[in-house]
Amino acid sequence: MAQKPSIPKGTRDFTPSEIAKRNYIFDIVKKHFRTFGFQPIETPSFENSDTLMGKYGDEGDRLIFKILNSGDYLNKVDDVTYSSKNSNSLTAKISEKALRYDLTVPFARYVVMHQNEIDFPFKRYQIQPVWRADRPQKGRFREFYQCDADVVGSNSLLQEIELIQLYDAVFTDLGLEGTTIKLNNRKILAGIAEVIGAKHALVDFTVALDKLDKIGEEGVKKEMLAKGILETSIQKAAPLFKLTGSNTDQLAILEAFLGDSEEGSKGVRELRFMIEHITSLGLQSAKLAIDVTLARGLNYYTGAIFEVGAPKGVKIGSIGGGGRYDNLTGIFGLKDVSGVGISFGLDRIYLVLEELGLFPKAIDRSLDVLCLNFGDEEAFAALQLMTTLRKSGLKADLYPSNAKIQKQFKYANSRQVPYVILLGTEELNNGSFVVKNMNTGEQHTYKLESVKDFITSL
Structure with missing residues (x-):
């Protein structure tokens, strides 16, 4: 007996209806990307391992899918390496490539390789799948699409302001009103670590802090202690774990707390600049909220950090995020090129729209007209x-065989076709066709020579 087929955990098949809904999101996101002046690029699904490894922190590196070398990949592994059972040493020998973890690091590689062809500042958008060896759960998959917009070659904070406006424009157009755009700054996190005496453990401090909403305050403290951060340092930072009040109030508290840190103070000034200008310009529906625990766990951020939460009542992770990465292209040999970008979590946005019933009602309609087959x-x-009809832009099809009419009508109903055309022997002799409205049951007859009358009636 043949084995029942399956797909890997964390991956999905997509039905025509699901594809239509995804394309609806793609189209809106692309429209606003273009409106804001971004240009499209694409990069390979897999990269050289050394392009990706070491760019996402230890936790991110562990989630990168490695690709085995082709052929007899164990042939070049010496006996010492093989018998050591050290996965890191062995992986380096048998895997030279990996599936991309995100679109940002490949983009940095792209900029370095194509720097002589690019006009800076370069605004690019990219919509492609990425892969992460994560534990699958609601809204978290091992294969999923990212929709990124980045600007490289400018350190102006006006870029951050535009990216916030871009988030607001897309989510408003999708009907996701009331989304919250959380803001922080990597310099603020560095300043906090400096003030509490944990500057040496900045990465461990931010990785733990970023988990506050998942493991709670006690869990964060426990992880920081395990990483060697002193109890006294954790206690100094503790008041910031529960920072409340308006954005203005929180900025004032941060300004006082980070007064002795030059880097931290600079982060506060940058955050204040962004909030004041966005407040002055106004947003359509999104809200801004400072969150000093926001770190996003990625080592390459150096300035502003963004994260977008779903509307209230929807229990799902973030539906967007990003930040500034001044040093990312530097690791590939191109110094002093600042970048900032954001990403839209397509799959989570899909789930939110589905849960809230925000997809257009007719989005599943793959046909406007079905013509029955009488011979x-x-x-x-x-x-x-x-x-x-097709030349006029209608999605029209003919049933492929002269099956029983009842079966053909059943097919039309399953495809949610709004109009069915009957062109039988009588109609053919009369030079006419009958159109049945499947919603109302009404029927109208049109002359074959006057097809436009039917088209204009729609």
């Missing part, structure tokens, strides 16, 4: 009619 001669006349 070879009638079918040929129907094909001529279909050609005219």
Whole structure:
């Protein structure tokens, strides 16, 4: 007996209906990317391992899918390495490539390789799948799409302001009003670590802090202690774990707390600049909220950090995020090129729209018109009619065989076709066709020579 087929955990098949809904999101996101002046690029699904490894922190590196070398990949492994059972040493020998973890690091590689062809500042958007060996759960998959918009070659904070406006424009257009755009700054996190005496453990401090909403304050403290951060340092930072009040109030508290840190104070000034200008310009529906625990766990951020939460009542992780990465291209040899970017979590956005019923009602409609098949001669006349309808932009099709009419109507219903055309022997002799409205049951007759009358009636 043949084994029942399956797909890997964390991956999905997509139905025509699901593809239509995803394309609806893609189209809106792309529209606003273009409106804000971003240009499209694409990069390979897999990169050289050394391009990706070491760019996401230890936790991120562990989630990168490695690709085995082709052929007899164990042939070049010496006996000492093989018998040591050290996965890191062995992986370096048998895997030279890996599936991309995100679109940002490949983009940095792209900029370095194409720097002589790019006009800076370069605004690019990219919509492609990425892969992470994560534990699958609601809204978290091992294969998923990212929709990124980045600007490289400018350190102006006006870019951050535009990216916030871009988030607001897209989510408003999707009907996701009331989304919260959380803001922080890597310099603020560095300043906090400096003030509490944990500057040496900045990465461990931020990685733990970023988990506050998942493991709680006690869990964060426990992880920091395990990483060697002193109890006294943790107690100094503790008041910031529960920072409340308006954005203005929180900025004032941070300004006082980080007064002795030059880097931290600079982060506060940058955050204040962004909030004041966005407040002055206004947003359509999104809200801004400072969150000093926001770190996003990625080592390459150096300035502003963004994260977008779903509307209230929807229990799911973030639906967008990003930040500034001044040093990312430097690791590939191109110094002093500042960058900032954001990402839209397509799959989570899909789940939110589905849960809130925000997809257009007719989005599943793959056909506008279905013509029934009454036989070879009638079918040929129907094909001529279909050609005219398709040229006018209608999605039209002919049932492929002269099966029982009841079966053909059942097919039309399953495809949610709004109009069915009947072109039988009588209609063919009369030079006409009958259109049935599947919602109301009403029928109208049109002349074959006056197809436009039907088209204009829609």
